[in-house]
Amino acid sequence: MLVLSSLAGGPKHGYAVIQDIEAFAGVTLGPGTLYSCVARLEAQGLVTAVASDDRRRPYRLTAAGATALRRRLEEAQTVARVGLTRLGGAG
Amino acid sequence: MTPAVDEPPPGSGPAAGSSSIGRLVHATLACYPKWWKERYGDELGVLCSDLRGAGHRPIKMAAGLLLGAVDARVRGTGIPPVxxxxxxxxxxxxxxxxxxxxxxxxxxxxxxxxxxxxxxxxxxxxxxxxxxxxxxxxxxxxxxxxxxxxxxxxxxxxxxxxxxxxxxxxxxxxxxxxxxxxxxxxxxxxxxxxxxxxxxxxxxxxxxxxxxxxxxxxxxxxxxxxxxxxxxxxxxxxxxxxxxxxxxxxxxxxxxxxxxxxxxxxxxxxxxxxxxxxxxxxxxxxxxxxxxxxxxxxxxxxxxxxxxxxxxxxxxxxxxxxxxxxxxxxxxxxxxxxxxxxxxxxxxxxxxxxxxxxx
Incomplete structure (x- = not known):
């Protein structure tokens, strides 16, 4: 979800994704973790590589990736809303 | 169309040889399967070079890469249909x-x-x-x-x-x-x-x-x-x-x-x-x-x-x-x-x- 959220802001290569995730989530992904994730997402058709002459190949979100990200974020939002409501009620 | 790529990396250069990424990281990159290296090896090498230039610790990178290599070998995610x-x-x-x-x-x-x-x-x-x-x-x-x-x-x-x-x-x-x-x-x-x-x-x-x-x-x-x-x-x-x-x-x-x-x-x-x-x-x-x-x-x-x-x-x-x-x-x-x-x-x-x- 972190990688998909990062790519939702536009195509990025690996280094930019790591920096972006570090900025908005405070999580530092390693290169091995990132590319395991990218390979899995690419195999699922959620992200795709963008043609580039640079050896730093950018990736972008596909339409299926955008749909999957939206669904997961909405699920997370529902869980967060319920949790916060209950916390508020308890307090 | 040229993609809009955020924040160009301050990496140590395009070369991703063993000298720029360190022997340990280079060795762990070699642990990935051949088909994986052909698809992602080049860009992953450049990324490691960039991260090392930005001060990331080689040991931590190597540990993550080793787990990634095991994952690639065990799961075979993204393996081409050949x-x-x-x-x-x-x-x-x-x-x-x-x-x-x-x-x-x-x-x-x-x-x-x-x-x-x-x-x-x-x-x-x-x-x-x-x-x-x-x-x-x-x-x-x-x-x-x-x-x-x-x-x-x-x-x-x-x-x-x-x-x-x-x-x-x-x-x-x-x-x-x-x-x-x-x-x-x-x-x-x-x-x-x-x-x-x-x-x-x-x-x-x-x-x-x-x-x-x-x-x-x-x-x-x-x-x-x-x-x-x-x-x-x-x-x-x-x-x-x-x-x-x-x-x-x-x-x-x-x-x-x-x-x-x-x-x-x-x-x-x-x-x-x-x-x-x-x-x-x-x-x-x-x-x-x-x-x-x-x-x-x-x-x-x-x-x-x-x-x-x-x-x-x-x-x-x-x-x-x-x-x-x-x-x-x-x-x-x-x-x-x-x-x-x-x-x-x-x-x-x-x-x-x-x-x-x-x-």
Missing amino acids: ATVHLERARWSLVAATVPVLCSFPLLVWIVGSTGTTYAGLVRPAGTYDVTVVPTLGFAGRLTQDAVLALALLVVCAFMALTVAWRQVRTVLAGRGRKGQLLWWCPPVLGLGALGIAVLRARMVPVVGSTSGSVVHGRTVVSVTYLPGGHPLLAVWLALAVWAAFALMLASTVALAVAVGRSDLSDETLVTGVGIGRILSAITALSALAVVAWGLGLGLEGTATHASSAWVHSSLSAWSGVLGGVCVVAALASVAGVRQARRSAAVALRLRSPFPSLD
Whole structure:
């Protein structure tokens, strides 16, 4: 979800994704973790590589990736809303 | 259209050789499978170079890359639908299924040998100790024992081979297959026979014992050495038999893995090869279990023949843990490797032929 959220802001290569995730989530992904994730997402058709002459190949979100990200974020939002409501009620 | 790429990296340059990313990171990058490196290797190397330039620690990067390499090899996520790639994957799966067990075998023999045959340097309280020496069998007795063991193992080997390979055997017997197929079964079956005879022979051979004692810091250090009874060359024979069996099975595994990875194999031979891999891994796993059982058996024997020998219990329980751990890890690798080999070979067959079957 972190990688998909990062790519939702536009195509990025690996280094930019790591920096972006570090900025908005405070999580530092390693290169091995990132590319395991990218390979899995690419195999699922959620992200795709963008043609580039640079050896730093950018990736972008596909339409299926955008749909999957939206669904997961909405699920997370529902869980967060319920949790916060209950916390508020308890307090 | 040129994509909008956020924040150009401050990396140390486009070169991603071992000098710019460090030897450790370079070595872990080499652990990824070939198909993965062809797809992502170049850009991942550049990323590592950039991250190193930004101050990321190579050890942390290498650890993550190593886990990623394991993930890529185990899951095979994103593997291209090419038959040769899946054959290559099947080859390495067979290696993973058999080599860990085979490699653990000499270790197990060594551990068992060091605990079972020699109790040297172990400290126990001062006192009087009795060592029971088992009388040795004569030449005829040993010969009979070997013959019985060989016969029993032959029956077991033949049963296993005929059960699992009955289709291949039936095809050959019906004159529709090639006789060369049966040769595939010889190395593992012979290996199992030689290994089994060596292990059981070593387990059952009567022993003679010698003891020596000395006092160190108020305690008695007792050394008991068991030697195989009878002819002095028997120990050499045992060692040669065990190592020859090990070499034979290792060579079979390597030959099998190389053969299965070849792209010009017929479907029938590929199916046979994967089947042999399954048997080979089962044989090696059972052999390792036999060695563990052998070691535990020797431990019980040692306890029984020594009076007041509580140290034997503690010593053997630790070794038993090591033996069990090695055996479990090797067996798990074997099971996972065989499953993956079977899956990869099935995919390779499906990609090559419209009518695949591994059943």
